[in-house]
Amino acid sequence: MSGTAALGTHPETAATHRTDGAAKTGVPVGDAAESGIGPTHSGWTAAVRVARLVVLAHPALEGRMVKPLSIVVVEKDRERAMMIVDGLQEAGDFDIVVIAEEAGLARRIAQRNPDLVLIDAGNPSRDALEDLTLASTPMERPVAMFVDQSDAALTRAAIEAGVSAYVVDGLRSERIKPILDAAIARFHMVQKMRVELAETRRALEERKVIDRAKGILMRARGIGEDEAYGLLRKAAMDQGKKLADIAQALVMATDLLK
DSSP: OGGGTTBTTBSEEEEEOOTTSOOOEEEEHHHHHHHTOSOOOTTOOHHHHHHHHHHHHOGGGTTSSSSOEEEEEEOSOHHHHHHHHHHHHHHOOEEEEEEOOOTTHHHHHHHHOOSEEEEEEESOOHHHHHHHHHHTOTTTSOEEEEESOOOHHHHHHHHHHTOSEEEESOOOHHHHHHHHHHHHHHHHHHHHHHHHHHHHHHHHHHHHHHHHHHHHHHHHHTOOHHHHHHHHHHHHHHHTOOHHHHHHHHHHHHHHHO
16 A cells, blocks of 8 residues: 555655545654654653543544544554554554664654554564563553463563563554553553552651641640641741641651751
C-alpha cells in the first residue's frame, strides 16, 4: 500500500491515516515535518495525552479531538513494520512514526513524545530488552512489546520495568488494536495506583510534621494537643498557607535553634 511504501528505506517514517477517505500517506520524517503532515508533540501536556488515550479506548469519542493519537513503532523489519502500520490504520485515525534503527532510540522517542510506543523486539537478550524498555520510558506512556519467544525471567524483567503489555508470539495485525487497548488500560491502572500511593505517603509525612510541630508548641507553651493544633491552624489561615507548611516551618526553625 502507498501508506507504507517508504518503510525500510528510512530509519524513521511517518504514516498518517485520514478518515475522510483521503489516501494513506507514507513520507520520511524530515519531509513530514516540513510539510506539516508529521506530528509535533513536544508541547503536549499530560492531560491531553490521557484524553487521547481515552479516545483510543472509546472510539465513539473519535472526531472530537483536534489531533489523533500519536504512536511510535519500533521495528527493524520492513514487512513486519508494514503489517503493524496496516493493522493500526485499519483500527483508527493515528499519527504513526516507524523507527527502524535502535541507535539513538531514546532520543528519537523523546523528540517525538508519543502517546504510545509499540516495540517488536523479536528475540531480545535481557540487555537488549532492558535497553529497549528504558528508551521507551514506560513510566510516562503505555508501551506494548512483542517478542517471538521469551522465558519467565525476561517476562518478569519487562513487567517490572513498566511495560504495559508483553506479548509472546502474538504479533498479528488483527491482535494489535486489542493489545494496545489492554496496554492503555493497564497503564492507567498502574498510574492511578502510583498516584494514590504517592498521596498516601505525602499525607503520612505531613501528619508526622504536624505532630512534631504540635509537640514543640505543647512543650514551649505548656498547652494541650488541641490548643497546639488550633494555633497551627490559625497561623495557616492567617497566612493563607497549608497547615503542613506552617508546621514544617516551625519544625525547621526549632531545629536551627538547637
